[in-house]
Amino acid sequence: DVKVTQSSRYLVKRTGEKVFLECVQDMDHENMFWYRQDPGLGLRLIYFSYDVKMKEKGDIPEGYSVSREKKERFSLILESASTNQTSMYLCASSHRETQYFGPGTRLLVL
Amino acid sequence: AQSVTQLDSHVSVSEGTPVLLRCNYSSSYSPSLFWYVQHPNKGLQLLLKYTSAATLVKGINGFEAEFKKSETSFHLTKPSAHMSDAAEYFCVVSIYGNNRLAFGKGNQVVVIP
Numbered sequence: 551d552v553k554v555t556q557s558s559r560y561l562v563k564r565t566g567e568k569v570f571l572e573c574v575q576d577m578d579h580e581n582m583f584w585y586r587q588d589p590g591l592g593l594r595l596i597y598f599s600y601d602v603k604m605k606e607k608g609d610i611p612e613g614y615s616v617s618r619e620k621k622e623r624f625s626l627i628l629e630s631a632s633t634n635q636t637s638m639y640l641c642a643s644s645h646r647e648t649q650y651f652g653p654g655t656r657l658l659v660l
Numbered sequence: 661a662q663s664v665t666q667l668d669s670h671v672s673v674s675e676g677t678p679v680l681l682r683c684n685y686s687s688s689y690s691p692s693l694f695w696y697v698q699h700p701n702k703g704l705q706l707l708l709k710y711t712s713a714a715t716l717v718k719g720i721n722g723f724e725a726e727f728k729k730s731e732t733s734f735h736l737t738k739p740s741a742h743m744s745d746a747a748e749y750f751c752v753v754s755i756y757g758n759n760r761l762a763f764g765k766g767n768q769v770v771v772i773p
Contacts, residue, residue, distance in 0.1 A: 583760075592763055592765050592766060595760065598760065608760075640703055642704075644759055647711070647759055649761060650706065651704040652703050653703045654702065654703045656701065
């Protein structure tokens with residue numbers, strides 16, 4: 551079974567803090583993705599990576615950056631958290647088209 | 661561009677009755693199609709996928725979906741709803757050439773005892 555884990559299930563941060571969300575997959579997948587999910591807006595792609603040290607912007611990259619130093623790990627960074635980044639964050643990995651998701655991190659920015 | 665339409669954002673079914681969730685897609689090529697389920701405060705779990713083999717696809721938990729190219733549809737069905745089926749369901753289509761996916765808006769399913 552594919553396993554995708556995320557470092558935190560729930561996170562509370564203050565406005566202006568730097569926030570790191572970590573994602574690890576155990577299936578040697580080339581591709582990894584970060585989404586955010588908001589009521590009424592569905593899932594929106596923030597960034598994805600198709601190889602170590604490679605990244606591509608998704609549909610809503612503003613305010614976020616990513617890091618992929620090892621194949622199994624993909625980090626999402628909020629450089630200066632803002633209240634409009636309160637959301638559910640989902641990580642996924644894939645070999646080809648089929649994506650496997652982690653359990654999600656619910657982030658609250660106060 | 662590939663896109664997915666899921667009508668009926670909220671669906672109520674009685675326990676033991678059939679479930680039908682409709683999905684229509686738009687694609688200029690033969691896509692891969694997926695259904696995912698999301699239980700409250702959880703990630704998305706793959707229910708089933710169509711990747712150009714058999715048009716009737718069986719998934720986990722008794723769900724199945726039929727790919728109909730002429731109708732550009734990929735409806736999800738289950739003969740008998742269970743309380744544990746209460747969740748949000750997403751129809752998803754692959755985007756040609758880059759391993760990205762296009763997600764539908766989701767169907768929130770409520771199961772009435």
